[in-house]
Amino acid sequence: MSNVSRPFPHMTLAQLRALNFLALLLSLGTLGGCTAIQASKLLAPESFGLVQVTATIYVETGTDLETQAKLREAMVKAESGIRTAYGSIVSRPIIYACVSERCYEAFGGRGSVAKVYGDRILLSPRGLTWHFLAHEWSHAEIRNRLTVGAWWHMPQWFDEGVAVSVSEAPEHSETHWQSLVASDIPRPTADELHTFKSLNQWLAAVHKYGDDTNVQRKAKGQPEIRPVYAAAGHELRPWLAAAGVQGLLAFIAKLNAGEEFESAYQTANPSFQRTASGGR
């Protein structure tokens, strides 16, 4: 039955998932070889200091019960956020939660709060909230709903904008965007945002606008800024509000059918009009 369609019928499902994961790590060209090797440790988390506490949650050894309980609550809330945005859930990510930075770095996390590798979500001690969980889960959910080709053609800014909107993180919120506007902090216009298509273009923008300078800003007593992530949320929130679940699913179907992104972005959501100035 299912064996007929399997490319490697002699392998177990767990082995196939592991193979897919390794293929994914190898395909992520922007990951350094070192990061890919570190991330591959997630295939054997219990050999590298994590323990399994539920079917879908691993935590660093020594994580206290209160933190574990908070994480389970965060999973429930994140799941509800994903279900609300997508209408249902097709991805079942495994969560790997680190309570020390050392653990996070050992699995390839650096310069971030949380990461997603396919269906595996790695959380740093700073990311043990439903917001970061839902953000990474949104990346996993949309990836599971798109064909490989459609996923490659989806611009990074859109993927991030949906994740930012769904996860409601205060760091990327409309309130944060308005504070950037009020302080005249440089930030991308909507038109510029639409040019951040590849992961490399996105990361270059994050660097240009200083989303990655918060460690230094904090040390100087300056407020943290996230102009690029906030811009993506600012663009996507009204689009998602107008589209609703049906519009988002229609958009996904259009991408899967081979439609160009900008066309699908406009036509899946006819009630939504971008302003020409991008100054919304």
Ligand SMILES: [Zn+2]
């Ligand atoms: Zn993201």
